[in-house]
Amino acid sequence: DTAVSQTPKYLVTQMGNDKSIKCEQNLGHDTMYWYKQDSKKFLKIMFSYNNKELIINETVPNRFSPKSPDKAHLNLHINSLELGDSAVYFCASSRRLAGDSDTQYFGPGTRLTVL
């Protein structure tokens, strides 16, 4: 019954490695997001996809590449991991209503630790 799920929940890796985080939503939503929450709990949007199309890219380094194979999935691939990438990454989804804002449903998060 999980609405927005992410895997893995924890990810520990060495600097320079490449890793991926997967996200799936079963809410039938059209829009999906990736957020980064740093060690001070500050939440910042990274990307937004609507129906597999990128609509928001918040000047994230191009080492981060989101991929949406279908509107229920939004994966995040990170190349050449750096210490500063250590954070909790949240996936979220919402309906896309023309001219309106709608509730965003967040996944449980993936805690990424880069050593």
Next chain:
Amino acid sequence: QQQVKQSPQSLIVQKGGISIINCAYENTAFDYFPWYQQFPGKGPALLIAIRPDVSEKKEGRFTISFNKSAKQFSLHIMDSQPGDSATYFCAASKAAGNKLTFGGGTRVLVKP
């Protein structure tokens, strides 16, 4: 430039007391103001939201007060309970954009 400023960073309140968290925004194009609640190890979850056409919205023990001229809004938690202990985030977005800009968060601890 932080577009949504939230205060205080942390708050301790006795059970039964009132928790008050304040947020101020800069962008006058914002017209949707949600509050999210986050428990440790979990993702944020929508608590309550308001649009600028009303000055107050109440849902159970949670109330948002909105002051459009001052560009400020606040969350009041009445009769605070230990189960309310969490981090609370205010946020703002423009209609049709769905891009949420979050405040810095307030960690609330309700003591029994």
